[in-house]
Amino acid sequence: MSQLTPMMQQYMAMKNQNKDSLLFFRMGDFYEMFFEDAKIASRELEIALTGRDCGLDEKAPMCGVPHHVAETYISRLVDKGHKVAVCEQMEDPALAKGLVKRQVTRIVTPGTIIDPGALDEKTNNFLASVYFDDYGAGISYVDNSTGEMFTTEFIGEIENSSRFLLDELGKIMPSEIICNNGLVDNKKIMSTIKVKIDPYINLVEDPSLNIDSSLKLIEEFFDGDPNVRNRLKGKVYSAISASRLIGYLKDTQFNRLEHIMELQHYEPQQYMLMDISTRTNLEIHETLRSRERKGALIGILDKTQTAMGGRLLKKWLEQPLLDRTQINSRLDMVEFFVDNPITLDEVREILREVYDIERLSSKIATGNCTARDMAALRQSISQLPQLKSILDSTELDNLQRLQEEMDPLDDLYKILNETIIDDPPLSVKEGGFIKSGSSQELDELRSSGSMGKEWLAQLEQKERQRTGIKTLKVGYNRVMGYYIDITKTNLSLVPDDYIRKQTLANSERYYTEELKRLEEKVVGAEEKAVQLEYEIFQELRDYIKKQLTRLQKTGKLLAVLDCIGGLAKVASANGFTRPKLNNRGVISIREGRHPVVEAVIEHQLFVPNDIEMDNRENMLHIITGPNMAGKSTFMRQTAIIVLLAQMGSFVPAKEADIGIVDRIFTRIGASDNLSQGESTFMVEMTEVSNILRYATKHSLLILDEVGRGTSTYDGLSIAWSVIEHIADHIKAKTLFATHYHELTQLESKARGIVNYTILAEERGEDVVFLRKVVRGSTSQSFGIQVARLAGIRREIIQRANEILSMIEGSHTFNLHKPVMKPNQKQLDLLDYKKDFFIDRVKNVEVNQLTPIEALNLLNSLVEDARNLKE
Numbered sequence: 059m060s061q062l063t064p065m066m067q068q069y070m071a072m073k074n075q076n077k078d079s080l081l082f083f084r085m086g087d088f089y090e091m092f093f094e095d096a097k098i099a100s101r102e103l104e105i106a107l108t109g110r111d112c113g114l115d116e117k118a119p120m121c122g123v124p125h126h127v128a129e130t131y132i133s134r135l136v137d138k139g140h141k142v143a144v145c146e147q148m149e150d151p152a153l154a155k156g157l158v159k160r161q162v163t164r165i166v167t168p169g170t171i172i173d174p175g176a177l178d179e180k181t182n183n184f185l186a187s188v189y190f191d192d193y194g195a196g197i198s199y200v201d202n203s204t205g206e207m208f209t210t211e212f213i214g215e216i217e218n219s220s221r222f223l224l225d226e227l228g229k230i231m232p233s234e235i236i237c238n239n240g241l242v243d244n245k246k247i248m249s250t251i252k253v254k255i256d257p258y259i260n261l262v263e264d265p266s267l268n269i270d271s272s273l274k275l276i277e278e279f280f281d282g283d284p285n286v287r288n289r290l291k292g293k294v295y296s297a298i299s300a301s302r303l304i305g306y307l308k309d310t311q312f313n314r315l316e317h318i319m320e321l322q323h324y325e326p327q328q329y330m331l332m333d334i335s336t337r338t339n340l341e342i343h344e345t346l347r348s349r350e351r352k353g354a355l356i357g358i359l360d361k362t363q364t365a366m367g368g369r370l371l372k373k374w375l376e377q378p379l380l381d382r383t384q385i386n387s388r389l390d391m392v393e394f395f396v397d398n399p400i401t402l403d404e405v406r407e408i409l410r411e412v413y414d415i416e417r418l419s420s421k422i423a424t425g426n427c428t429a430r431d432m433a434a435l436r437q438s439i440s441q442l443p444q445l446k447s448i449l450d451s452t453e454l455d456n457l458q459r460l461q462e463e464m465d466p467l468d469d470l471y472k473i474l475n476e477t478i479i480d481d482p483p484l485s486v487k488e489g490g491f492i493k494s495g496s497s498q499e500l501d502e503l504r505s506s507g508s509m510g511k512e513w514l515a516q517l518e519q520k521e522r523q524r525t526g527i528k529t530l531k532v533g534y535n536r537v538m539g540y541y542i543d544i545t546k547t548n549l550s551l552v553p554d555d556y557i558r559k560q561t562l563a564n565s566e567r568y569y570t571e572e573l574k575r576l577e578e579k580v581v582g583a584e585e586k587a588v589q590l591e592y593e594i595f596q597e598l599r600d601y602i603k604k605q606l607t608r609l610q611k612t613g614k615l616l617a618v619l620d621c622i623g624g625l626a627k628v629a630s631a632n633g634f635t636r637p638k639l640n641n642r643g644v645i646s647i648r649e650g651r652h653p654v655v656e657a658v659i660e661h662q663l664f665v666p667n668d669i670e671m672d673n674r675e676n677m678l679h680i681i682t683g684p685n686m687a688g689k690s691t692f693m694r695q696t697a698i699i700v701l702l703a704q705m706g707s708f709v710p711a712k713e714a715d716i717g718i719v720d721r722i723f724t725r726i727g728a729s730d731n732l733s734q735g736e737s738t739f740m741v742e743m744t745e746v747s748n749i750l751r752y753a754t755k756h757s758l759l760i761l762d763e764v765g766r767g768t769s770t771y772d773g774l775s776i777a778w779s780v781i782e783h784i785a786d787h788i789k790a791k792t793l794f795a796t797h798y799h800e801l802t803q804l805e806s807k808a809r810g811i812v813n814y815t816i817l818a819e820e821r822g823e824d825v826v827f828l829r830k831v832v833r834g835s836t837s838q839s840f841g842i843q844v845a846r847l848a849g850i851r852r853e854i855i856q857r858a859n860e861i862l863s864m865i866e867g868s869h870t871f872n873l874h875k876p877v878m879k880p881n882q883k884q885l886d887l888l889d890y891k892k893d894f895f896i897d898r899v900k901n902v903e904v905n906q907l908t909p910i911e912a913l914n915l916l917n918s919l920v921e922d923a924r925n926l927k928e
Contacts, residue, residue: 367620388706
């Protein structure tokens with residue numbers, strides 16, 4: 059270490075304090091990296107690897123990036139899984155006495171990045187903190203780019219807290235998670251998190267943190283706000299997870315956290331709950347196959363004009379409401395704009411001119427803002443008076459209240475308009491962005507600089523006349539300053555008072571005492587003006603930083619207005635209608651449609667369908683019908699219509715009366731999880747088990763082809779048992795699609811079960827799908843016809859038909875077998891078997907069994923029975 063140069067010793071000291079990060083070391087106009095960091099960055103960023111003398115025998119590997127584009131390179135490294143420590147020069151190198159002071163000012167990680175260019179503008183980038191043990195789980199999370207911070211917790215047995223944890227993480231999809239050993243040691247949960255969410259994981263343990271120290275840390279972070287402590291009273295897991303989150307932010311962002319101004323605690327039960335599988339199966343945010351936004355529900359629904367509105371719409375989709383008053387409040391506003399399209403267009407046109415106030419506020423708070431950001435903020439604020447005027451003219455109370463709460467921010471607009479020019483440059487370190495008239499001192503310096511340049515032009519003309527050298531030029535560069543350039547062919551004409559400054563290949567450069575005095579006036583004035591502009595900018599930034607609460611509140615209100623306007627635009631464009639809401643448990647939809655399928659379908663009209671469900675006579679629908687007939691579409695559209703209604707949107711239907719649903723569960727599609735050693739069937743059974751464990755009579759269940767992942771009789775038995783359990787115990791509204799046509803017998807065996815089928819017609823060897831759902835059942839799946847349509851060879855299709863005929867001729871399925879009168883020998887054997895099975899089951903706690911555990915026990919008993927058969 060002592061052999062290294064002083065600068066390299068300084069670098070190594072910073073690096074040793076940040077061993078797990080790539081160190082961006084500021085040197086003038088570049089950030090440099092050395093040694094192993096340089097090799098990694100060179101490879102990942104595809105930039106040249108060079109070397110630098112460091113005091114050792116060999117040069118240190120080195121690479122670097124220009125400071126003005128550093129954020130782009132930092133983002134690329136973070137996206138590849140690296141942490142980046144940014145080390146800045148803390149003093150002007152020109153004024154430094156000896157080695158320039160440097161300091162790490164922030165550490166950039168996947169969950170703390172704030173560069174807009176690296177973030178999806180309509181998606182939050184969450185950093186989550188998880189505290190997990192055998193008794194509960196706490197989750198706190200923050201979007202460092204917007205300042206939003208939330209916390210929630212669950213206390214209970216580990217299986218339930220695991221489900222809570224996965225549901226919440228699946229909702230927010232954090233890019234980074236900090237957690238304790240309790241979570242890391244749970245291999246099953248960690249495997250699911252990595253497969254389903256794939257975040258950057260940090261193990262953070264702090265044994266000294268308890269509830270009291272956690273609350274104290276949180277309270278201090280929020281400037282002693284007692285409301286924070288009150289909100290977290292008794293919330294042990296929330297407090298510990300939040301305190302660890304704050305500690306991590308302090309360790310990585312240092313003092314750049316003034317934009318995080320509130321910790322919002324919520325209970326998941328305040329909203330409709332959906333797990334990761336449901337969000338995936340309903341293709342809410344991305345498609346199942348291509349994982350793209352286009353083709354997903356949000357791709358149809360998002361007509362927001364601002365990034366803030368887009369992020370809020372995503373939250374509304376993730377957290378549909380349960381309170382009818384709140385839902386109707388949103389619906390009232392959507393309806394107003396649907397009924398007043400001219401007003402809607404006016405509002406949306408104004409919102410087009412609004413930038414991302416939330417993320418601009420964060421850039422201001424963290425010191426990363428530019429003059430262009432200030433101009434964008436001014437542009438956004440300038441729209442508020444007109445927007446408030448339009449809302450004030452409406453007759454809807456909700457919109458009136460919204461505009462009343464919206465701060466016009468007149469003072470901020472005034473100071474921004476007086477200070478920043480209309481089209482400022484990107485850098486704030488080179489001047490040229492402060493308006494004339496905003497500072498008398500700055501105007502005088504600029505005047506001096508301008509006059510000095512005029513004097514220099516006059517000096518050049520005067521010296522040409524004095525020396526007779528017509529090619530004489532007065533020039534300037536940042537290294538040499540001002541000079542008089544004389545070509546070598548004219549050196550004999552150089553006056554005696556010229557002082558040599560620099561020799562070039564074709565000319566000599568000189569200066570005079572007069573030129574030196576002018577240079578001091580010009581360069582001094584320009585440098586002072588640039589420095590003064592930066593100081594004015596810092597004062598402006600600090601002033602606005604004190605108004606962050608007002609800015610963030612206005613940004614949130616604009617986001618709400620944008621969301622409402624976007625939903626109204628979608629409703630008008632697609633013929634959506636306002637849903638009614640009820641607490642009777644009834645779901646009644648007339649001519650319902652799937653909004654995404656309807657939008658992408660070609661060469662044919664979407665066939666709408668009705669549905670009537672309740673918790674009594676029409677509780678569980680067994681849906682049969684051909685492959686490709688539209689069973690999955692019908693079930694998904696029902697779930698989507700319910701979801702849209704409860705988030706406050708109009709719905710794709712002629713009429714809809716929606717009973718409030720506490721959860722939507724789906725089991726659709728076939729997939730495996732080989733990384734956890736789970737087959738397709740195991741994944742299916744795990745999801746079914748989760749649904750049966752957590753569903754209530756207020757839930758909506760969408761089950762597609764349960765049992766198809768195993769043998770016919772096993773699968774049929776499981777499907778049958780699951781249907782009976784739902785109908786007899788859970789009593790949840792359920793759509794159950796199946797090709798086990800034997801299940802249609804259940805309609806006459808249990809209350810609330812009704813059969814529906816999707817119509818199709820055979821026309822010779824062809825099958826025509828009518829897409830219409832009607833009461834009744836079918837015994838045909840038309841699977842062989844679909845195989846033929848898919849291009850399976852004709853001889854294979856013919857043989858399949860022959861085999862089908864044989865199977866159908868020999869296959870029988872009876873719900874009850876005939877009972878024969880036994881003889882004495884059979885009775886004795888029956889008594890023996892009875893005693894055997896009584897011993898097997900007498901200690902079983904039936905009420906404690908999950909459906910899957912019950913099925914496993916039943917399977918074991920069946921095996922025992924077979925062994926005793928002889």
